[in-house]
Amino acid sequence: MSTGAVGMVRTASRRVVGVEPFFMEFIAGAEEVLTEDGLSVLLAVVVDEAAELAMYARWAAAGTVDAVMVTNVLVDDPRPALLAELGVPAVAVGAWDGPPPLPSVRADDAAAMSAVAEYLLGLGHRSIAHVTGPATYLHTRNRVTTLDRVCEARGVVPVTVEGDYSDLAGARITRALLTDAEPPSVIVYDNDVMAVAGLHVAQELGIAVPADLSLVGWDDSALCQLTLPPLTTMTLDVHLLGRLVGAAVLATLAGSPPQDQPVVPARLSIRGSTAEPAAGR
Known part of the structure; x- marks a missing residue:
């Protein structure tokens, strides 16, 4: 039975979460897709990696979420292995080569x-x-x-x-x-x-x-x-990134094998804050 929730843990100070527009735009994109299947994002903000790992364990024990979106993939990231051990389906927001295998959506x-x-x-x-x-x-x-x-x-x-x-x-x-x-x-x-x-x-x-x-x-x-x-x-396109991650979550919950999604393109937008350096610089 579905819990109706897809978990996302943000490890940062609450000040950073409060002023950074990236994650709200990302969540909006993800929910645009997830709501089609009656799911929404459950966001938890914690102070460090240990608290994040503990949150996953609590969610798994209580059956709080159907799946998890793993953001800000770490060097030698311990989270995919823990989530696999807990039996919680997950999608990585960022490059992930495994093991364990995990679907991922990333920017280049x-x-x-x-x-x-x-x-x-x-x-x-x-x-x-x-x-x-x-x-x-x-x-x-x-x-x-x-x-x-x-x-x-x-x-x-x-x-x-x-x-x-x-x-x-x-x-x-x-x-x-x-x-x-x-x-x-x-x-x-x-x-x-x-x-x-x-x-x-x-x-x-x-x-x-x-x-x-x-x-x-x-x-x-x-x-x-x-x-x-x-x-x-x-x-x-952060909104598109969220949509692709939401789609990957739905595919994972439907039993699709882990596979990387298309890379979200990025482009340089040149505006008024850049120019040739001043003489002598």
């Missing part, structure tokens, strides 16, 4: 970051900073290694600083980068919230965007188009 982060890097290097930037999400996330590692690889081929060494997707981290890291003795000419952020916070810091410091500093966001929520200047960003 390597191709996306390669496009960003080629664009910025083509503009002439040689001092590039990258403000990432948590380093334990597989997509963070893929973006970092891709940026390093593309830049290395041009003799450029980017600076990487780990963030947590929050506005506070975006502001704090940006302030440190811009007040350094050798500030970057461009900063790439792994989500829009950190990018918007970074833009505000640049404006507070009297640094003109894009004349003196270029900024690039990621995911392309409405935030990016409401700033002044509008932010150049990597555009990902």
Whole structure:
């Protein structure tokens, strides 16, 4: 008998969950498909990985959910094995090679970051900073290694600083980068919230965007188009990602064998926050 729920656990501070538009848009896309079969998303917000694993165990013991959507796939992720042991069907939001076998829906982060890097290097930037999400996330590692690889081929060494997707981290890291003795000419952020916070810091410091500093966001929520200047960003159809994951959940519950879904395409949307670096940068 169906519980009517598909679980999703978000491991982050409640502040991050409250300000980040990505997951609400993702859930909206997933529910658009899941509701066709009478299902909805049950969201739990926890503080760390141990609490997330404990939540899955409680859900399994109580029969709370029909399936789980595993977000932010980790390097050496323990969750697929636990869910298989608990007998809870699951779909990974992100690349997963197994074992155990698990259907997955993902964006091509390597191709996306390669496009960003080629664009910025083509503009002439040689001092590039990258403000990432948590380093334990597989997509963070893929973006970092891709940026390093593309830049290395041009003799450029980017600076990487780990963030947590929050506005506070975006502001704090940006302030440190811009007040350094050798500030970057461009900063790439792994989500829009950190990018918007970074833009505000640049404006507070009297640094003109894009004349003196270029900024690039990621995911392309409405935030990016409401700033002044509008932010150049990597555009990902998050709603489509949610729909594809919802469809993969329904297929899994119907007994389909695990199989990867189509990769969600991403494209670079060039707006007013990027330009050639200022002379001497």
